[in-house]
């Protein structure tokens with residue numbers, strides 16, 4: 001059995017040595033206006049999030065991932081936003097549910 005003080009010392013040491021990915025996670029913004037995602041393609045690291053913001057005057061949109069069985073956001077109304085975190089590296093192609101011609105890409109890599 002380790003004495004309590006040495007366990008505490010180890011815990012402190014581990015905490016000090018931990019990298020800071022939890023704090024380094026960032027959120028990248030994609031604006032939606034004129035029936036387009038801007039920017040069309042964003043690059044993020046695993047664990048980062050993308051936030052889509054609807055800047056339209058009156059049109060609502062969504063974010064739909066065909067490769068994930070059509071997983072789709074709620075409808076995003078003007079002034080609203082929707083956020084999703086990406087853990088899996090790769091090329092995540094998405095489109096708008098009601099406007100299939102609107103497409104975008106989230107590139108998740110190291």
Ligand SMILES: [Cu+2]
Pocket residue numbers: 035060061062096097098099102
């Ligand atoms: Cu749309």
